[in-house]
Amino acid sequence: MTRISALGHHQPEHVMTNEDLTRLVDTSDEWIVRRTGISARRIARDESVTDLAAAAAGKALAGSGIDPAAIGQVIVATCSAIDRVPSIAAQVAGRLGIPDAVAFDLNNGCAGFTTALATADHTVRAGAARHALVIGAEKMSDVTDWSDRTSCVLLGDGAGAAVVSAGEPDGIGPVVWGSDPARRDTVRMRDAWQPRFAQDGQSVFRWATTELAPFAREACERAGIGTHDLAGIVTHQANLRIIEALVRQLDAPQAVVAQDVVESGNTSAASVPLALAKLVERRAVPAGAPVLLFAFGGGLSWAGQVVRCP
Known part of the structure; x- marks a missing residue:
């Protein structure tokens, strides 16, 4: 059996409002809200994808009370990471003091986290790890075309993380x-x-x-x-x-x-x-x-x- 034992999240401090976007492209708050429902987004100025991922993961790990040495798998779901090698997951593991987990990045676009969660769930159920750290982290501002008003109004930066653990009650359903x-x-x-x-x-x-x-x-x-x-x-x-x-x-x-x-x-x-x-x-x-x-x-x-x- 598997379950999510803890969660964590992190967002950059800088808030970009719809009004801020009107100074970049031909748009308006009314236009953005009517079509997307979005009123604001967070933009990372000095933080990388690794910074965002490690901050969210650190909170989840602390909330779980699990020793970092007990984490057997680290997966980071991302499509915006600039780094190819080492993976963001390996960098996060190093920052959090996770000594020997299998660590890798997974890119399935916006479905990346739920794909990674299923992957970790299967790993733990198979007995290949007792605890896994699953992170979704994006710095979409790095890949945004700030001259395209149809897409730049949508995107933001942030990260969320979950610790997946073996044990009752069973808390993660089939994917x-x-x-x-x-x-x-x-x-x-x-x-x-x-x-x-x-x-x-x-x-x-x-x-x-x-x-x-x-x-x-x-x-x-x-x-x-x-x-x-x-x-x-x-x-x-x-x-x-x-x-x-x-x-x-x-x-x-x-x-x-x-x-x-x-x-x-x-x-x-x-x-x-x-x-x-x-x-x-x-x-x-x-x-x-x-x-x-x-x-x-x-x-x-x-x-x-x-x-x-x-």
Whole structure:
């Protein structure tokens, strides 16, 4: 059995408002809010992806009470890291005093954290590690085209982390994951030396709001619960309009729906753990309650599972 034993999150101090963006591109607060629901985002000025990841992971590790030497696996989900080798995960392990864990980065776009969480879950269930540290960390401001008003209004920086541990009660449900490679270019980040985020926004919106709900429901079915039993729903914080449209298709009247996108923007692989950690921190969802995690994005890919809140 596996469970999330602790969570942590970290965001840069600098807040970029919609009003700030009007000085960079032809836009307005009304235009951004109406189309995305976003009012602000955090931008890292002096922090790297490693800095963000280590800060969130350090909080999760401290909250778990687990000796760093007991961590057997470190995974960092990111698509914005500039460093290739050593991996961000190896750098985080070094900073936190984790001596000999297998450490690697995972890139599955915005679905990176839920993919990494499933990977850690499988590792612990197989007995290859007793504790794993899973982190979603992004510095999207490094890959933002600040002249493109359709994308620069969306993106923000941050990190969230979870400690996955063996032991009762069983708290991580089976994963539902997949991809649609035929539409792989709908979200893209190319040019290795100066990558820039770009997407076909309308195509992503249609895909997310018309094709993904069945996979979210399947994650609940595999966990042995109905959507009406959910205490919380944390989707990828891509766009408030997508979140609202997706949740409407799920019969989950009791669920608290994460809307961290409003104040944090789209933080890609960091968005699910960041939003989940905030819900747990303010006890918006009771300990032990079932929460659906469901992320989607570049690839086009998706991954989700039901977890029990620590």
